[in-house]
Amino acid sequence: MAAVWTCQDATCGRTVETKTTTCPKCGGPVRKVGDAPWRGWLGLLCGLFLIGMMGAIIWNLGPALRETIATGSSVGFTGTAEQAQAILYLFYTIIAFGVLALVNGIYMIVTGSQHRIFIILTVLMAALLVFTVYLAVKDIK
Ligand SMILES: [Zn+2]
Numbered sequence: 001m002a003a004v005w006t007c008q009d010a011t012c013g014r015t016v017e018t019k020t021t022t023c024p025k026c027g028g029p030v031r032k033v034g035d036a037p038w039r040g041w042l043g044l045l046c047g048l049f050l051i052g053m054m055g056a057i058i059w060n061l062g063p064a065l066r067e068t069i070a071t072g073s074s075v076g077f078t079g080t081a082e083q084a085q086a087i088l089y090l091f092y093t094i095i096a097f098g099v100l101a102l103v104n105g106i107y108m109i110v111t112g113s114q115h116r117i118f119i120i121l122t123v124l125m126a127a128l129l130v131f132t133v134y135l136a137v138k139d140i141k
Helices: 039-073 081-111 117-137
Strands: 002-007 030-033
Touching: 039 081, 081 117
Parallel strands: none
Antiparallel strands: 002 030
């Protein structure tokens, strides 16, 4: 989605597609459209939700997974040690995703704009997530 800035002058209301702080027509203040504050809050809430949810899951499953990794025991977790390791990595990756969404959300709320680095990081994290899901499920028959 291309960013658009609109003039805040009620009688002008011109929209510009290049980054600017003043209206090229009347010189009035402009505001960026599309990066509404709610998007920042949405990121913040998504981040908190992911961290909270995965934190609770790791809290509950972590001991059983770590026991399987350490001893190969299948008490509580019926997969192999490699699967337990991969699932634990997957959980950590999702938490890292949540932290990224949280930081991105705070950044958007504070600055009112989206930084390119967060878009790049989100794509990298998504790739990492797909890879860890693959590691976790590849040996499951
Ligand atoms: Zn204007």
